[in-house]
Amino acid sequence: MYTIGLTGGISSGKSTVSAMLEQLGAAIIDTDIIARKIVEPGQPAWQEIVAAFGTSCLFPDGHINRKLLGEIIFTDDHKRRVLDKITHPHIQNTARQALQAAAQQGIKTAVLDAPLLIEVGWQHMVQAVWVVYVDEETQIERLMRRDRLDRSQALARIHSQMSLREKLLFATVVIDNSGNLEATQKQVFAAWQCLAANQ
Template identity: 50%
Template sequence: MRIIGLTGGIASGKTTVTRILERLGAAVVDADQLAREAVMPGTAGHRAIVETFGAGILLPDGAIDRKALGRLIFADPAARRKLEAITHPAIASLAEQRLATLRECGEKVAFYVAPLLIEAGVAGRVDEIWVVYVDRETQLARLIARDGITRAEAEQRLAAQMPMEEKAARGTVVIDNRGEPGELERQVVMLWERHCGSGHEKTGNHRVG
């Protein structure tokens, strides 16, 4: 099974591209969803996070308050590394399980969607990398509008990730998301048809994780 890694920066449009691919019939494993599963109440990841960061990062129902945790780790690189040491191994294990399931289902192509695909050192898990690209100012504007945060907070979050230009340079395919939504869809459909459509026996729309 050919595995395509789909990545990009925060607010670059990975989710939108993923939804388009799913509509086209793509099999998808989403690392963000796996990250949520890895820290659900009752998991080893949840216990480790509470032990490391304290009960103050919990919601009333016992789930991790992702916004509170995000504010903490984006302000403190050491805290971010501690969180990654907890979550990355768990995400990797879940990803391997989901990809194995798709392989057993006979999928020929699967997309592994991961914002930190390159930064986390797991690019070797995929056969090629597709990068959803926007320039820095567009990225900042979209992040501020999406999350309702200040420019300083947005800058802080961008600083925690690899610069978009560097990430794009590592991509096998670069999807330019600086334009209108219709242009983005046109690009994704063209890429699907060129790289996945021909000879790809679609077994249905699979989103795993």
């Protein structure tokens, strides 16, 4: 089975490219979905988060208040590292199991859709790294529009991540999503065709 690591930055359009790859027949393993599942009440990661952050980060029904927790870690690097240390091993183990299951099912191509693929060093789990790229100005505009942020808020979120320019250094394939949807689709299809020809 051929495994693609798909990554990008906030508002770069990674989810759009992921959906295109799924339509072309790839199995998608989405680490954002995994991250939500591993923190459900009673799960080991949930227990560790409650132990580290207390019950004040929970809704009355026991689910984690992701918005509140996000606000806590966004302003405190130490707490963000604590949360990452809890969640990342659980996410990685679940993703690895999903990749193994896909291989056993005879799937030809799987995509590990991971925003932090490079930051957490998971590129060793895949055979190719696809980076969805947009220039920073486009990224700022899209994020401001999507999340109704002002420019300084958008920049703070973008600069809290590894820059897309840095991520390009790790890329096997670059999908430039600065243009329209059709232009992105053409690049994804061309890269997919190239992959199919070499399998």
